Amino acid sequence: MAARMCACLATTTGQARAHLDAMGALGPGHVPAGVPGGELSLLPGEPGRAEGPFTVYGRTAVGEVTLHNRPVLLAALAERDAPPPPGCPDGELLLRCWALLGDSGVALAEGMFVLAVLDGEDLVLIRDHVGARTLFYARAGGVWAASTSLRALRRWPALGTSMNLSAVRSFLTFAYLPGEETLLTGVRELLPGRVLRLHRDGTSSQTVHWEPRERVEEPVPEDPAGHVLALRALLEQATASRLPAAEPAAVLLSGGIDSSLVTALAAKLHSHPVHTWSISFGDDLPNELGYSGLVAAHCHTRHRVLTVSGEAVAARLAEAAALLDSPVGDPLTVPNLMLAEAVAADGATVVLNGEGGDPVFGGPKNLPMLVQEMHRTPGAPWDEDRATAYLRSYRKCWTDLPQLLTAPALDALRDAPPLERHVAPYLTADGAGPYRMVHLLNQLLHCNLRTKGAHHILTKVERLTSSQGVEGRSPLFDRSVVDHAFATPPSFKLRGTAEKWILKEAVRDLLPDTVVDRPKSGMRVPVQQWLTGPLRELGQDLLLGPRSRQRGLFRPETVRAWLRGEGALLPRQGGKLWLVLTLELWLRSYDV
Numbered sequence: 001m002a003a004r005m006c007a008c009l010a011t012t013t014g015q016a017r018a019h020l021d022a023m024g025a026l027g028p029g030h031v032p033a034g035v036p037g038g039e040l041s042l043l044p045g046e047p048g049r050a051e052g053p054f055t056v057y058g059r060t061a062v063g064e065v066t067l068h069n070r071p072v073l074l075a076a077l078a079e080r081d082a083p084p085p086p087g088c089p090d091g092e093l094l095l096r097c098w099a100l101l102g103d104s105g106v107a108l109a110e111g112m113f114v115l116a117v118l119d120g121e122d123l124v125l126i127r128d129h130v131g132a133r134t135l136f137y138a139r140a141g142g143v144w145a146a147s148t149s150l151r152a153l154r155r156w157p158a159l160g161t162s163m164n165l166s167a168v169r170s171f172l173t174f175a176y177l178p179g180e181e182t183l184l185t186g187v188r189e190l191l192p193g194r195v196l197r198l199h200r201d202g203t204s205s206q207t208v209h210w211e212p213r214e215r216v217e218e219p220v221p222e223d224p225a226g227h228v229l230a231l232r233a234l235l236e237q238a239t240a241s242r243l244p245a246a247e248p249a250a251v252l253l254s255g256g257i258d259s260s261l262v263t264a265l266a267a268k269l270h271s272h273p274v275h276t277w278s279i280s281f282g283d284d285l286p287n288e289l290g291y292s293g294l295v296a297a298h299c300h301t302r303h304r305v306l307t308v309s310g311e312a313v314a315a316r317l318a319e320a321a322a323l324l325d326s327p328v329g330d331p332l333t334v335p336n337l338m339l340a341e342a343v344a345a346d347g348a349t350v351v352l353n354g355e356g357g358d359p360v361f362g363g364p365k366n367l368p369m370l371v372q373e374m375h376r377t378p379g380a381p382w383d384e385d386r387a388t389a390y391l392r393s394y395r396k397c398w399t400d401l402p403q404l405l406t407a408p409a410l411d412a413l414r415d416a417p418p419l420e421r422h423v424a425p426y427l428t429a430d431g432a433g434p435y436r437m438v439h440l441l442n443q444l445l446h447c448n449l450r451t452k453g454a455h456h457i458l459t460k461v462e463r464l465t466s467s468q469g470v471e472g473r474s475p476l477f478d479r480s481v482v483d484h485a486f487a488t489p490p491s492f493k494l495r496g497t498a499e500k501w502i503l504k505e506a507v508r509d510l511l512p513d514t515v516v517d518r519p520k521s522g523m524r525v526p527v528q529q530w531l532t533g534p535l536r537e538l539g540q541d542l543l544l545g546p547r548s549r550q551r552g553l554f555r556p557e558t559v560r561a562w563l564r565g566e567g568a569l570l571p572r573q574g575g576k577l578w579l580v581l582t583l584e585l586w587l588r589s590y591d592v
Contacts, residue, residue: 005063066111350471
């Protein structure tokens with residue numbers, strides 16, 4: 001049964017049950033002895049993999065847990081003379097590790113997981129290292145509630161939530177929500193790598209079970225072979241552990257180095273056929289099908305190309321937006337949903353992807369920041385600190401906010417916390433905090449991993465694939481691969497003009513040089529054509545209609561100018577208009 005999960009910590013069990021019922025919980029929960037007011041339950045009918053409750057060592061949990069290294073966890077429990085019963089579900093296995101080993105037991109786990117645990121008088125929330133699955137929480141009327149479904153918390157009458165204007169500003173700046181905030185007031189997202197303990201008195205405490213650490217050896221070795229070979233072994237392990245047990249492997253293949261290397265490793269390591277899928281937006285548009293077709297032929301996969309029309313995007317954009325707990329201003333959202341449908345129709349339950357190469361090993365989006373640092377003149381009138389320059393490098397709607405947002409919205413944001421807070425902790429070599437990294441490239445990668453990686457890439461993959469009963473898995477986000485990347489000298493990642501150099505060298509023998517050495521171009525999505533064609537009427541109706549005007553977020557004259565395509569080249573109005581449109585669709589989906 002597809003389901004999400006929810007949890008509640010109230011004064012009495014009946015009170016907790018009533019709150020969960022209001023969220024759409026499934027029947028009576030499981031109340032462990034000695035925890036009055038604690039309730040856990042599943043949310044049926046929502047696409048997810050929630051299981052439970054599980055009760056071990058006096059603790060009860062529900063979770064959405066997929067583990068990729070069960071043997072490691074089983075061995076750790078065996079050392080404690082506490083082997084689990086045969087066939088123990090992944091959620092119960094993770095609970096046992098945490099109950100016996102604490103945070104170090106969670107840190108041992110590699111996988112996609114969130115877990116809600118009733119532990120004594122507390123509700124404990126646990127999220128995986130990189131954020132492959134998402135968990136939200138809130139407090140209202142003296143009650144804690146948590147869920148893997150933001151929609152469930154939206155239904156919670158006690159919360160009485162509304163639109164979070166600060167989060168609107170963040171979304172328009174980043175094209176996703178980069179931290180704890182959500183678009184619903186009072187609801188927060190648990191950050192990756194954290195264990196959050198919610199106390200009955202309304203206080204909370206948090207620990208970190210994993211955060212990337214910079215461990216670059218000095219002096220840098222002249223020969224990078226050791227780093228390259230070690231990375232190759234880790235890539236093979238990460239891919240092998242994510243392959244489905246007894247079915248063909250499905251891989252989303254764009255033709256770039258990241259998805260190509262995952263395809264090649266799957267073909268090398270899997271005992272079943274490999275099926276690959278690519279996207280086309282039509283023969284008259286630039287595409288990467290020559291590269292993806294070359295990789296498919298080289299790796300002997302069964303390859304299919306899914307053609308996505310602008311009409312299909314217009315017809316399904318609202319549906320795709322509604323599947324996301326937080327909006328993602330990515331024009332590939334509908335194509336990704338259609339790919340997930342095609343993979344599911346092919347009978348696959350697992351699909352691999354190449355996500356993670358850029359935020360972990362250093363793609364071209366870091367170049368503006370590296371150039372800025374080279375030419376920076378501290379104290380000059382035009383100088384910007386790193387955090388401000390990082391916001392500007394996104395080239396979304398940040399600089400347009402004074403013209404895009406209405407005067408009342410801007411006035412309400414006057415005392416909002418600065419947007420730089422989302423990225424500044426990662427972009428400094430000062431201090432000795434958990435975020436500190438010395439090398440600028442590693443600071444940028446750390447920031448990208450903890451913001452875009454967790455709050456855009458991984459959540460989009462998980463929500464869209466799970467909507468079709470498929471599990472999307474990302475080998476390049478494997479914790480051991482990430483740890484190795486931050487122990488690799490930056491000069492091995494960005495070597496001369498070659499980006500992700502060590503990643504390419506680690507798989508050079510598996511792929512044609514044409515693929516390994518090609519420059520990154522990215523998926524060329526015809527956003528401007530969609531907005532002036534199939535989406536033109538939808539955009540006008542949504543953004544200039546009475547409902548949008550009543551919300552009072554956007555200046556109609558600015559939206560009207562963007563819809564007319566005025567200044568569309570340099571100010572990138574097409575991409576900015578896409579953000580506004582997807583935000584409006586999401587707000588309508590959640591009735592905000």
